[in-house]
Amino acid sequence: MRVAALYDVHGILPALEAVLVDPRCASADLIVCGGDLVAGPLPAECLERLEAEGERVRFLSGNGDRETVSPPDEGPLREIGLWAAARLGPERLERVARWPATVELELDLGRVLFCHATPSSDTDILTAATPDQDVAAVLAGTPADVVVCGHTHVQFDRRVGGIRLVNAGSVGMPYEGSPDARWALLGDGGVAHVSTHYDAEAALTALAGTGFPALDDWYGGVVRSEVAAEEATAIFEGRRRGA
Numbered sequence: 001m002r003v004a005a006l007y008d009v010h011g012i013l014p015a016l017e018a019v020l021v022d023p024r025c026a027s028a029d030l031i032v033c034g035g036d037l038v039a040g041p042l043p044a045e046c047l048e049r050l051e052a053e054g055e056r057v058r059f060l061s062g063n064g065d066r067e068t069v070s071p072p073d074e075g076p077l078r079e080i081g082l083w084a085a086a087r088l089g090p091e092r093l094e095r096v097a098r099w100p101a102t103v104e105l106e107l108d109l110g111r112v113l114f115c116h117a118t119p120s121s122d123t124d125i126l127t128a129a130t131p132d133q134d135v136a137a138v139l140a141g142t143p144a145d146v147v148v149c150g151h152t153h154v155q156f157d158r159r160v161g162g163i164r165l166v167n168a169g170s171v172g173m174p175y176e177g178s179p180d181a182r183w184a185l186l187g188d189g190g191v192a193h194v195s196t197h198y199d200a201e202a203a204l205t206a207l208a209g210t211g212f213p214a215l216d217d218w219y220g221g222v223v224r225s226e227v228a229a230e231e232a233t234a235i236f237e238g239r240r241r242g243a
Helices: 013-021 043-051 063-069 076-097 132-139 200-208 215-223 229-240
Strands: 003-006 030-033 057-059 102-107 110-115 146-149 156-160 163-167 181-187 190-196
Touching: 003 013, 013 043, 013 181, 013 190, 013 200, 030 102, 043 057, 043 076, 063 076, 132 156, 132 163, 146 181, 200 215
Parallel strands: 003 030, 030 057, 110 146, 146 163
Antiparallel strands: 003 181, 102 110, 156 163, 181 190
């Protein structure tokens, strides 16, 4: 079985559509949507596009999805959550609210656990630079050979103890120094980090018409590839340490 891991779409429909028609994704047996699908400019359209794939897609929840279903009382994420929730409407929100925190599959790689950030949290931070002992503490007791995560929007692949930890990257908001959508393909005995090109500038022009409140402040620079992986990793590591 070949599994496409699509994480952190963040409502960027043009990026999602580009990945879904990429032959490498189109030929996958299963798609795991790894969370933070609907917190963004086109939440309903992204949800319906993936739901159109039927049983081929398995959904799990990320913090952005959770904060859309139940927007925080204050802070910058409240406005995004309220905006996306209004566009999803009650029936779609009900479906999003039912998404589990993890998905587990038996693949030729062994037992694979898909989660948004870590197996026990949708907000904890692990990066390529997180010390091995800290990663081991977070993954202790996880019954998996491979853990696939997202949340920090930077692809990496590392092994700590007996567990292989893979960040699939971000489809809609990659912190990778280029706007290409990032995702991962598992199967045939391996894990491949994948990059799918699409016209990001045209996408931003189209998304500007949605009225999304944080497009310039939160999304524009990322989609225009103004954030490099090293910079993002350093920022996330600082947050993880409480710096």
